[in-house]
Every structure is written in C-alpha cells, then in structure tokens.
Amino acid sequence: MTTITRLPHPAIEEVALTDVLFALSDPARLEIVRELADGPLSMAECGATNPALPKSTKSHLMKVLREAGIVRNEPDGRRRTVSLRRDELDAVFPGLLDSVLGATDR
Amino acid sequence: MTTITRLPHPAIEEVALTDVLFALSDPARLEIVRELADGPLSMAECGATNPALPKSTKSHLMKVLREAGIVRNEPDGRRRTVSLRRDELDAVFPGLLDSVLGATDR
C-alpha cells in the first residue's frame, strides 16, 4: 500500500541553473522564497502576502520551487514544513540566492 | 516619416528583477548573455553556438533580453551591436550577473 506522503526532490547536483532562474522569475514564487529566507514555514503559514490564494494554486507554486531544487517540502504531522535549500544552493550556485534575496525589487 | 532604427530600452531603474530572472531562465538566451560577457558582438556574431537558429528567432530572443534590461542593442552601420548592460545591472542588482555568469551550468 504505497504511501506517498514523501515528495520527490532533485539531488542538488542535478539542479539546472535555468530551472532555478525560471522558478524565481515569478513574483508569487519569489515572494514565498523571501518569506522562507527567515526560516522554515508550514504551507499554511507561507503566502502571508496573497492571503486569498487558493490552496491548489499555492501547492502548485510550491511544486515548481521544489522541482527546481529551491525548496524542501517535508511531511510534519498533518502539515508540511517548507524550507529553503539555502546551503545546498549556495554550494552549487554561489552568491545567486544572496543577490536575489538582497535585491530591492521594484 | 518615422524612422525606427533605434530600439526602445528600459531605464535601468525600472527594470524588474523577475523580468531579468525570466529572461535569463532560457538556455538559448543565457548562452547569448554568456557570449556577451566577453564584450559586445554584432547580431550575426552572437549565437555562435546554435548556428542554425533562424534570424527571426534570434531577433526575438534578443528582444526579450533587451526588454528585460539585460542587453543594449544599437544600430551600427547596417548591423547592430549588442552589449551587456553589466555596470547598470550591477548597480541595481549587485552580484546577480556575476553569480549567474560564474555558475558552471549543468
């Protein structure tokens, strides 16, 4: 009885730069990443901005971030904890996340 | 009689981070940016990789880069010189271009 509570994550070595850039190129996703910069959050907690966002939409945004290797999504009781894969990304794309998070968007 | 040889470029202050990230998120466009890192090129010269690329396609790729504020495209005789807006981008998004260009893509 296949329980699939654990979602697939790419190994950091097989994460493509263009996929990372693409995932970050959407304002809603970038905002989520910014929120996660301060530490892990549950799905319910993140997306504080955008409160009216349907959960299926949020789940999909997160999927793109996860598949791009930017975020980790782990089961935690009946919720899910989402966290930035910051150290891993720094190792593979040094400075990238810092410059994106440091940018004052306009 | 409206001569439109001069293409529109966004002022650097009104360039959006997400637009920059999006423009860089395409492998063909990223490759062009990498080529331009060594100095300006004419349209004909860049896209050395991808030699079979139709000119209309290349022109469109360049348009996306230009409209994102990444590249400058200026008339120069009967050709066009394309150059990276590196200093400007560094000023607005410090470290971003460096980290993207420095990344060993996979």
Add this chain to the structure above:
DNA sequence: CCGATTGTTCAAGTATTATCGAACCATGAC
C-alpha cells in the same frame, strides 16, 4: 471510528511564450 485540518493531485480552461517563414526596412557598396 468520525470529523476536521492540511495538503496534494487531477483535469480543464485560459493565457502566455516560443518558433519561424515571409514581408519589410535601412544601410553601404557600386
């Protein structure tokens, strides 16, 4: 077990992007 909570996945509709031939435009060479 039952119900409420927290999410994910599916499917369908919509919207955005990519691709590329054909037409067009400016320039330089002659």
Add this chain to the structure above:
DNA sequence: GTCATGGTTCGATAATACTTGAACAATCGG
C-alpha cells in the same frame, strides 16, 4: 538608383505554463 546585407516585425501555429475547483490522502483529536 540598384542590389546585397543584416536585422526587425508580423502573423500563424505549437508548446508551456498558470489557475482553480473538485476529488482524494494522511493525520490528529475526541
């Protein structure tokens, strides 16, 4: 002027991506 060159724009089609409701899954509390 005429022609070739280098490049942009237009228009149509194909391919991706976004959004969302509805169905489903897993867990916790009582």
